[in-house]
Amino acid sequence: MRKVAAWIVTAAFALVVYLLLVLWSGSIGLWSSSELIAGGVLSALVGLVAGRLLWERGGWRMLQPHRWLLFLFYLIGPFFLAMARANLDVAYRVITGRVRPGIVRFNPGLRTDLARTVLANSITLTPGTLTVDVDDESGEFYVHWINVKREEPRPEDVCGPFPTWARRIAE
Amino acid sequence: MRLVTGQGYWSPLVWLALAAGVALLAWAFWSRGRRTYKAGTEQDQPFLSGERAPEGAHVGAPHLYWGFAQALQPVMDWLRAFHSGFLGDYVTWMVVLLAVALLVVVLT
């Protein structure tokens, strides 16, 4: 059951990528019939090859569509704003050269791999922080902070509301 | 059968016949000699420079032509140094060959 589900999900994922790539090719709606057939066959093959990779524990969770909508909203809403602020911050530091770096530790309490990944990548792209390591068991984040405000920070100090978002999206 | 070379020819069959004739002559000479050879006597023993050779002695390949090697010592030393086994030298000589070929071709 899980194998079939993994196969179907991976194939659907690959099919989406393929169909995006061949958008506007022709006769049936936006796609031509031959492209659709080819995409179906190819993504079935990709699902066979890579099915075990994409689908891990708790894979059902990401099948709920509202999580994807949330993710999209998160991307163009708070994340983008934070990223803009981060860049202005870095611009300021590049020009003045004022840094107070350090590596701090905090535990946002995320459990799934995907949530940790979303949080880590958000941290890397946003204000003055860079994920250096993530502990596999405890889920502790070690973050290089370009301007250390406190040595034992709470998660909100480092990355604002991101852990909440990550939990909402992927847990 | 004949191999024509422009100035003459060479035929291995003629050569074979000649060789057979020489062999016949040699056999004739040999058969006229005295027959004092006896198997199993001292005549079977190998000798080395007048001494009786020790058991299992063998003149190995490196010991042949030592005089020749001695006479050509400087040349051989130079040649062995030339084949240094260093990959940079290999490439150097290849580039030298290339440069010579280019010079010869382009300058004529």
Next chain:
Amino acid sequence: MTLWGVLQVITLVLVVVGAALAVWLRDLLAAVIALAASSLLLSLEFYLLQAPDVAIAEAGIGAALTTAIYILAIRKTRRKEEE
């Protein structure tokens, strides 16, 4: 000199600089990084020369696979060049 010429000259100079670094650096890992950079910029140069087929091949082979096999080989041997 057109804009296109400027692009091309900069790219070519960068390719040469990357290649020179790959020769010059003693640390083999750094040399491989420089070689990867040179190969990537070479791919951009192919792109500028209107050869996207070759650019894809060079990007795929120069960026990922050549770097990968060089680094695997360095890992199985040693990193520094002996004096």
Next chain:
Amino acid sequence: MTIGVHAPILAIAVPLLGAFALPVFAKVHRSLRDLWAIAVGAFTCAMVITVAVQTFTSGIQVYTLGAAAPTDTIASGGFPIRIMLVVDGMSAFMGLISALVGLASLVYAFHFLKEEQGKTLAMTLFFLLWAGMLGMEYTGDMFNFFVFLEVTSIAACSLVGYRTWESRPAEAAFKTMALYTVGGLLVLLAIGILYGEYGALNIAYLSSKITGSQLDKIALGLLLGGLLMKVGAVPAHMWAPDAYGEAPAQAAIMLVANTQASLYGLWRVLFTLFGGALSAPAVGWLVTSLGVLTLLVAVLMAVVQTDLGRLIAYGAVSQIGYMLLGVGVGLTVLPSRPDWGLVAMKGGIFHMVNDAATIGLLFLAAGVVKRAVGTRDLRALGGLGHDLKWTSGFFFLGALALAGIPPLNGFASKFLIYESSFRLSPILTAIAVLGSILLLAVFARAFQGAFLGPRLREAKPASPSMLVAMGVLAAVILAMGLVPGFFVEHMVTPAAEALWRGRDLYLAAVLGG
């Protein structure tokens, strides 16, 4: 008759297919793999012989790949656009040499490799190398020539590194690979220059266009340099003893054949590609003097070797010198004195097949020695003749043939070379004869050291397939030696004529008219 039309491409494609399918058959069953190897080898030899017979009887064979018909060489525009195989006398002759050596190597390796690991991989590489050599010899396209050059380089170097449990083969393989790659890239650069000038890659079309400008000359120089390295001319010969000496015997004789395929490429470049533009005798003198140098240096180095494999390897390099001398003399004097220039060409070309047979026989015998006692160091060998009777006989025959003792084949070809080079300059002949004498001394020493004397240790006897392989080569040696006139008249003369006067025919066969 349809298979006769397709014979040139089948001779290349079938070994390739055999190599590709060999691992699959090996996964199914061992004996299926062996059966497949034998079938592919036999079919390839049959195709090569078919091509040779057709070429010697009915002229140049042309096969255009991908056209509507094999002889459809020219597209509507009046110039060749597709890759084509062009087989003239010289190509067919070289194909026969490759087939002979490949057959011997295949038979030899048959039982030998059973005792080693990696037989499937080695056999795959063997077929790839064979197909690459045949491709180099039959192709009529410069870039295709380069591709097959690289095929042979990579396959040969992999085979050299076959004994991974010792350190020396990997070293030899790395050195050889480095030189081969640089040489191949220089050849590619020259092809690029020619393409940039004439916008074509077909040999015949390029040959009809080349005028001899500065760029053409540089391209010729680069081709000469790269190919001379590949054939192992002094001073770029140093890879040759390493590779020959460290390769397993069945790979070493393939390396010899590969060298000759490169030599064929050199002749093709000099006589056909640049045949119209090259008038000065300087290139001929260059080739001749390199031949003499190669001969002398290699023979002198052979005198002091203590490893049987390296000793034979230096012998092989010296034989390359004879071929360069013969054809170089021909190249120098052909425009002015065609009568004895042609004799020199015949000598050089005839020496190729003799060299393949004799050196191949010696390498195979050395391989038997290595298998029998585990070493090839002449200082530790001795008395092998007690156990390896047939092998020592074959070695003796090969040594005599290599040194040019009549009535064996080495004498026949060297005689032609002596006769013609004497008329160019007696010094050349003197050096060549000196080289021959030294070779005799060297191989007498090797024979004495390895096979004569009291029995030092137990030796493992040769397996039957090894004896059969050596027997084939010995039969070729005897046949070539006893009836040289027949072979020279029916095979060597067409090859030499194809190089010398055949350029017009070659061009006409491809370009029409």
Next chain:
Amino acid sequence: MKWIKVGAFLVMVGFLVGVAAWMHPFGVPWASEMDDYFIANAQVEAGANNVVTSVVFDYRGFDTLGEATVLLCAVVGVALVLRRTRR
């Protein structure tokens, strides 16, 4: 030895620069009948929009076969060299 190295290298570089200098001007190929033929006829003859692909696989397909052979050679060679041996 060093001077031989440097001298040969300099000669080589001289000829390479000569190639660059004598080469026809960049961007204006001199002879391109073959390529013009490909550009004009590849779509009809090989049925592919990408002329490079039709050259690679149709007009010069044999080169591609050789190239695949080279790759197979390398893979088999690497497998042969890096195999586990009993001794």
Next chain:
Amino acid sequence: MIGNFPFVVCMILIALGLWTLLTRRNLIKLTIGISLIESGVNLFLVTLGYVRGGVAPIYTYAPPGAKMVLPTPQALTLTSIVIGLATTALMLAFAVVIYRHRGTLDARKIRELRG
């Protein structure tokens, strides 16, 4: 215009690779040198086929009536790139095996075969 500058760059790459082969001693560095020669030759081939103002020889979405660059050198370069990768992989495999036996990558010390 930029004249023959791309050709000069190809030749510089080839010369750099040769210089590496001549002067450096580390086996992996030598392999890097061969890769550089390879890059130079590839660039030379592609540069030969360029036509000023041309577009890639692909008819999909091509501007109508545009000149096209020559396809053959690109096809040759594709072949050459894969050959280069094959060569590099094989040489690195040999280097690894040599290191396994000798414990060094210095070409000066790897000269068991000489004389």
Next chain:
Amino acid sequence: MNVLIYVFLAIGAVFNGLGAIALIRFPDVYTRIHGATKCTTFGSIFSILAVVIYGFARGGGQGGTLAVHALIALLFLLLTNPTGSHALARGAYRGGIKPFRAVVDRLEEKR
């Protein structure tokens, strides 16, 4: 429409330039990764968005394909860039490069 493209291109160029300058000015690996990753990613977003706008404005199959492919390139860039930076930072730390003038180093204490 053109004005929007120019503005986006300008923003993209400025931030990319900041990334490059950060690479030169900052004192150690980690701070350089900060500058390089954030600024070049942000700049690339704007530059590619300019192309996307151009593609949609051009319309038709051609422009639409251009826009979608550029968006896919952007998506891959967004996925791979922070991950690569994280991997580099982690590798640098485990390889023994200490942060420059660090106020606090909790990762060191963990070992």
Next chain:
Amino acid sequence: MIAELSFGVAAAVLLAFMCVSMLRLAIGPTAADRAVALDTINTLVVTTMVLLGAAFGQVIYVDVAIVYALLSFVGTLYIARYLEGGLK
């Protein structure tokens, strides 16, 4: 027409930034610095390729940028993996 030219100009500016990154690649004291410079160059090249695809007016060229974005990641991961230790 003007838009295409502006894309070209932006690409030229990005190439200039690439020169700056190349400087860091040359002087970087540690290998990690050079790797960061390589990463930056990768991102810049991807952006340049997308811009130039628009500047040439050729849709199909953008595929090259996608390949590049995907595969430079692999190279970076290898370098990072090497830096991480496991260096014997």
Next chain:
Amino acid sequence: MSVVVRTIARIIVPMILAFGAYVIMHGHLTPGGGFQGGAVIASAIALLLVVFGSGRLAGHKNLLSLLEDLGAIAFVALAFLGIGCTFFRNVLAGSGGLFGMPVPPGPNPGFLNTGGTLPLMNWAVGLKVAAGLGSVVLLLGLFGGGDDR
């Protein structure tokens, strides 16, 4: 590698595979083809090797070499298909069947069902290059034993 890289690799490998399939499938329409797509897929294998360690891929070594041989055989077989005329003859082009649709001359949006044997050859070469380069990387990674994650 850390959990972040592993998760991203899980997401990105199907994307790389799909994109590689796209590059091979559209080899006769857009830039790309067998070599390029094969290299893309091979780099997915390299990515798996570096992220998940060589232990997880070691069992697939023989499968990869078998796939490579099959790709090569398929390529030669496609070349033999034309031996009624000549070797490498593109017999399917313009014949109307699979991949046999005639192409309108001049610029066009590109149709998948064209090209004769070219798409099939692209697939054979793509399979071959992907498996070959993947097994080269894998062999170099596996040499010397030890699971180097």
